[in-house]
Amino acid sequence: MKRIYLDHNATTPLHPEVLEAMTPYLTNRFGNGSSIHAYGREARNAIDTAREQVADLIGAKSPSEIVFTSSGTEADNHAIKGLAELQRSRNAGHHIITSSVEHHAVLHTCQHLEKHGFDVTYVPVDRYGRIHIDALREAISEATILISIMHANNETGTVQPIAEVAEIAAAHDIPLHTDAVQSVGKLPLDVQELGISLLSLSGHKLYGPKGIGVLYIRRGTRLENLMHGGSHERNRRAGSENVPAIVGLGAAAQIAKTDRESNVEHLNRLTQKLRDGLHESLDGLYENGHPQHCLPGTLNISFEFVEGESLILRLDMEGICVSTGSACTSGSMEPSHVLAALGIQPQLAQGTVRFSLGRDNTEAEIDEVTDKVPKIIEQMRGMSPEYKRKRKSSKPT
Ligand SMILES: *Cc1c(COP(=O)(O)O)cnc(C)c1O
Numbered sequence: 001m002k003r004i005y006l007d008h009n010a011t012t013p014l015h016p017e018v019l020e021a022m023t024p025y026l027t028n029r030f031g032n033g034s035s036i037h038a039y040g041r042e043a044r045n046a047i048d049t050a051r052e053q054v055a056d057l058i059g060a061k062s063p064s065e066i067v068f069t070s071s072g073t074e075a076d077n078h079a080i081k082g083l084a085e086l087q088r089s090r091n092a093g094h095h096i097i098t099s100s101v102e103h104h105a106v107l108h109t110c111q112h113l114e115k116h117g118f119d120v121t122y123v124p125v126d127r128y129g130r131i132h133i134d135a136l137r138e139a140i141s142e143a144t145i146l147i148s149i150m151h152a153n154n155e156t157g158t159v160q161p162i163a164e165v166a167e168i169a170a171a172h173d174i175p176l177h178t179d180a181v182q183s184v185g186k187l188p189l190d191v192q193e194l195g196i197s198l199l200s201l202s203g204h205k206l207y208g209p210k211g212i213g214v215l216y217i218r219r220g221t222r223l224e225n226l227m228h229g230g231s232h233e234r235n236r237r238a239g240s241e242n243v244p245a246i247v248g249l250g251a252a253a254q255i256a257k258t259d260r261e262s263n264v265e266h267l268n269r270l271t272q273k274l275r276d277g278l279h280e281s282l283d284g285l286y287e288n289g290h291p292q293h294c295l296p297g298t299l300n301i302s303f304e305f306v307e308g309e310s311l312i313l314r315l316d317m318e319g320i321c322v323s324t325g326s327a328c329t330s331g332s333m334e335p336s337h338v339l340a341a342l343g344i345q346p347q348l349a350q351g352t353v354r355f356s357l358g359r360d361n362t363e364a365e366i367d368e369v370t371d372k373v374p375k376i377i378e379q380m381r382g383m384s385p386e387y388k389r390k391r392k393s394s395k396p397t
Contacts, residue, residue: 008358021251050250059190072202082223093143128290129158157298185256208252212245267297277370305387
């Protein structure tokens with residue numbers, strides 16, 4: 001059966017040109033970037049090129065501000081733990097501000113630090129998942145050493161007012177970290193213009209390979225290291241570089257920059273088509289992402305009287321691949337922390353599906369989805385006693 005992949009916020013397929021760029025470094029150009037001979041120089045040059053490509057995508061002042069990591073998760077850990085440890089060693093403050101809707105890579109890192117003597121404020125969000133900016137402002141104290149607020153949410157697609165956050169951070173001289181894993185390549189992003197100190201991104205959310213990420217560290221921002229060993233990455237991240245993956249991420253960054261505008265237009269068109277198609281043939285559905293400030297291609301919808309996991313399994317049987325909440329929490333019946341933070345009632349949260357579109361999706365695929373999803377939902381609702389009761393009680397007498 002032909003499959004329709006609508007789960008790009010979980011991971012994206014490798015772009016064919018990325019694979020092409022990587023292949024020599026998986027075969028005959030196998031050198032270690034630290035070796036002095038020809039093989040080593042070949043690898044070193046390839047790493048340097050990729051560093052420039054990534055720096056160019058996010059507007060870094062210098063490629064030396066780009067540190068390759070093993071993932072977006074490692075980049076988040078490095079930023080937060082690295083700053084926390086440095087400040088601890090200086091006996092400086094012990095307070096971190098983040099939000100209640102962060103990815104687990106940030107949230108669980110902060111929770112870990114709480115067990116080790118740090119105080120963390122989790123800034124609450126509105127019904128669309130945008131942070132209350134006044135709550136952020138009020139949370140700042142003399143002890144605040146870091147603000148970590150994501151650029152765009154992986155579940156809802158909601159985009160945070162990152163420029164405003166940056167302004168507040170700068171006014172208090174507090175470094176700002178942003179997890180931009182979902183927004184890079186979809187939203188225009190310039191770390192210099194925004195005044196961001198630390199930024200995380202990940203290869204596989206960007207049509208690059210898995211197992212490679214980047215931490216942008218603005219020049220002058222000091223951090224403790226996470227990995228100790230050799231002098232790789234200018235002494236900031238030890239371990240022989242994953243050359244093929246780094247080359248792949250570089251190529252993906254370059255393509256993302258060139259194609260961003262046309263991709264966004266494509267994603268917006270298809271997302272609107274999906275939204276319209278679902279609303280046309282269904283009621284009792286609620287969009288959770290922000291109506292204006294939302295990632296192109298992400299549509300997070302709660303369907304009344306439907307159990308999300310079952311819906312996803314039914315869709316999977318039809319070849320339609322989507323997600324409940326986030327991939328990391330699926331498999332557990334806990335409603336996602338993001339939907340809970342939005343104030344969505346647990347029962348409705350259970351009926352939530354995330355559609356996340358990508359560059360290769362077509363109009364024909366969306367037609368098929370808007371044909372099949374409502375039919376399956378109607379069937380499932382037909383079997384729900386609550387739905388039948390509600391239908392009865394809302395009939396005019
Ligand atoms: C996927 C994701 C991550 C983790 O990136 P990995 O490279 O998979 O470790 C972090 N933050 C957000 C917002 C993500 O979507």
